[in-house]
Amino acid sequence: MTNISPSHIKRFLAAAGLALAIPLTVAANPGDHRQPGDCSGMEARAALGKRGGEMGPHYLRSLNLSEAQRDKVFEIKHGQAPLMRDKAKAQQKVEDDLRKLAAAPDYSEAKARTLGEAFGKSVAEMALARAKADRQIFEILTPEQRQQLAERKPGDDAPPRGRGGEGRTPPPAR
Incomplete structure (x- = not known):
């Protein structure tokens, strides 16, 4: 029988723990290797408020807005936020009601049509609110x-794809 010293056991356990910890840590948060509080890309620019239009x-983004213009854009978008939130909540409720109706025993085409029209109206109202803000x-x-x-x-005004970066493609649809 071989004599194994306690220091060898301690080193082995430390190495084994480390060997297990690294892959488990990566598996817990795949694709996002940033540390907590680390900002990069659009997040850093938004946090610093350096670029005109980041919040608008x-x-x-490329128009080099003055600080006064950025303040006005912020006021317009900030003023629009409660309205857009209310409309989004109403739209979500109608969509949920329509989904529930589809599985309900008392389904009727008339109820579904009414809910569908309400959903379309909410989408149209949100689009008009966005157009009004864009005009302002x-x-x-x-x-x-x-x-x-x-x-x-026409393609120059498209927002960057992916999270925080140009050139990133969205994940495939499942």
């Missing part, structure tokens, strides 16, 4: 900034 529509924001732009917007190609 994506098409404002457009009105605070200088003529030069409006010209820059007009000269953009």
Whole structure:
């Protein structure tokens, strides 16, 4: 029988613990290797408030808004938030009601049509509210900034895909 010293056992247990801890840590949070509190990409810019339009529509990002313009964009978006939240809650409720109706024993085409129309109305109201806010924001732009917007190609105003980065593709649909 071999004589194993306690120091060898301690080193073996430490190495085994480390060997198990690393893969378990990675498996617990795949794809996101940032430390807590670590900001990168859009999050860092939004936290610092350096870029015009980060909190507003994506098409404002390259227009170099003045601080006064950024403040006005913030006021417009902040003022719109409660309305949009209420509309989103109403839309979610109608969607849930429609889903419940589909599985209910008292399903009727008339009830489904009424709920479908209510859902369509809520979607339209949200789109109109966004258009109104976009128009208010457009009105605070200088003529030069409006010209820059007009000269953009149709795909130039698309928001970046993926979380926080250009060039990232969305995950495949399942």
